[in-house]
Amino acid sequence: MKIGIVTVTYPAALRYLSDFFKSLKKQDDQSFSLWIGLDNVSQKDVLDCSYENLEIHQLQITGGMSPTSIRSMITRDAASHSDAIVFVDSDDILMNTRLSSAKIHMKKYDVTATAMEYVDRDTVSIPGKFAPENADPSLVHNNCYGLTNTTWNAKILKKYCRHRKTVFSWTGT
Helix, strand or coil, X not given: CCEEEEEEECHHHHHHHHHHHHHHHCCCCCCEEEEEEXXXXXXXXXXXXXXXXXXXXXXXXXXXXCHHHHHHHHXXXXXXXXXXXXXXXXXXXXCCCHHHHHXXXXXXXXXXXXXXXXXXXXCCEEEEEECHHHCCCEHHHHCCCCHHHEEEEHHHHHHHCCCCCCCEEEECC
């Protein structure tokens, strides 16, 4: 199962972007591509934090584009090239099993919450862990953090995300 990770990054998130990419590199399942909207952030900013052989697709946000339009556009393209979409914030640090856990739950659900551990601004763990594998992973019972704590079957997203513009691609070096 090919996972597409969808996120948008912006200047305030640059502080966390390196840690975000480190957490992607530590995933126990590396069968994914990253789809990222650049909101007042350059491609160089992203590449400086990235790592070799990471498949990255980017969309530079231009004036007049709403955050909803950007996310819809990236989501549509990611869904066209993936079996499932994991939504994340670019200031998140993903648990090492986030993607493999998402794949397991996608076998049973079309939409599911994904595992999270709480950390403070300095990435120090805060007591508590949100782990769907320890409970019912269905979105209805577990998601209190919105879109970025979800994984979706790409077929559903393709049906509803209809923007026509295609995003640009590069491989991290």
